[in-house]
Amino acid sequence: MEITSIQDVSKLLSTAEVSEQFEIATTNVFTACINHRLTEDEAVETAVGWFITREGAERLWKPRQRIEDFLQDKFMGQTWPRDNLLKLATKEVRSVLTVERKRKCRFELLDADRLQVEFKDKRVIFYNDSTDGHNFHVCSVSPVQETTIYTSPRGREDEVFRESYSTPYEAQQRIDSFQDSEGWAKLADESQQYSTIGEKI
Numbered sequence: 001m002e003i004t005s006i007q008d009v010s011k012l013l014s015t016a017e018v019s020e021q022f023e024i025a026t027t028n029v030f031t032a033c034i035n036h037r038l039t040e041d042e043a044v045e046t047a048v049g050w051f052i053t054r055e056g057a058e059r060l061w062k063p064r065q066r067i068e069d070f071l072q073d074k075f076m077g078q079t080w081p082r083d084n085l086l087k088l089a090t091k092e093v094r095s096v097l098t099v100e101r102k103r104k105c106r107f108e109l110l111d112a113d114r115l116q117v118e119f120k121d122k123r124v125i126f127y128n129d130s131t132d133g134h135n136f137h138v139c140s141v142s143p144v145q146e147t148t149i150y151t152s153p154r155g156r157e158d159e160v161f162r163e164s165y166s167t168p169y170e171a172q173q174r175i176d177s178f179q180d181s182e183g184w185a186k187l188a189d190e191s192q193q194y195s196t197i198g199e200k201i
Contacts, residue, residue, distance in 0.1 A: 012044075012051035020121055022061045023098045032060060067101070068124045071117075072141040075126065079137045089115055089126070089136075116144070125167055142169035148188035149175060150196070155182040160194040 015033070019026040033043050033050040042056025065073075074096055080088045090107045097105065104120040115126040115136065122143060129139035147168045151161050163185075165171040175185040186192075 012053060013057060015050050015052070017121075018052050018057045018061075019100050020104075020119075021064075022057055023064050023100060024061055025099065066143075067119065067122060068141050068143045070096075071124060071126075075138045075141065077138060079130070079135050082134055082136055085109065085115070085136050093117060125169070127169060140169045142167040147171035149185050150188060150194045151178070151183065151185040153181075153183040155184055157194075158197075160196050162188070162194075162196045 013021070015026055015029040018024065018029045029052070030050065032038055033045070033052070037060060038052060038056045041053070042059070043050055043052045071093065075093070078092070080092075086107060086109055093107070094102055094105065101119060106118045108116045108118070110116050110125070113128040113136075115128075117124050117126070124141055124143050126136075126138050127140045127142065128136045130137035144166055145168060147165050147170070149163050149165070149171050151163055151174070152159055153161075163171075163174065165174065171187065175187070178185045
């Protein structure tokens with residue numbers, strides 16, 4: 001593989017990025033490069049280090065489970081006491097993370113029902129569904145990823161609003177709120193555009 005422009009580099013991953021995204025130790029990625037486990041079309045050495053194609057990394061290490069799915073599987077239904085929430089959640093979540101993920105993760109209580117974990121490449125939010133003021137009960141883990149939906153509170157095609165939410169979970173909660181009502185809500189779909197009369201952000 002030959003790099004001839006900055007656009008070529010933008011399509012490639014550094015050893016650190018491969019380590020983070022595929023949850024492989026950086027030394028293992030480097031070793032795979034120098035031992036030719038990646039082909040000449042999958043990895044190239046430059047003055048600033050190795051660069052690897054996404055296809056090469058996926059062939060060698062296979063895509064890992066997304067961090068939000070992994071955390072949802074581990075912590076769905078978990079309950080933490082509110083009086084020690086940040087400390088307990090940090091300890092328990094960090095205990096199941098790989099070394100690469102532990103290095104750059106930060107925990108922040110956004111409000112009474114949302115605990116955010118920020119990694120180098122992604123942020124996820126743990127949601128609470130408990131009305132119990134003493135406990136935080138995990139009902140979902142969702143990535144921070146702007147999600148747009150269309151809503152029509154009265155069910156009319158000429159009264160459609162576009163709404164944006166910071167996570168897919170929050171957008172789905174809004175869609176679910178229209179059950180058993182005359183109105184409707186749908187995830188934004190590029191194949192189906194609506195003429196909107198306003199935005200709710």
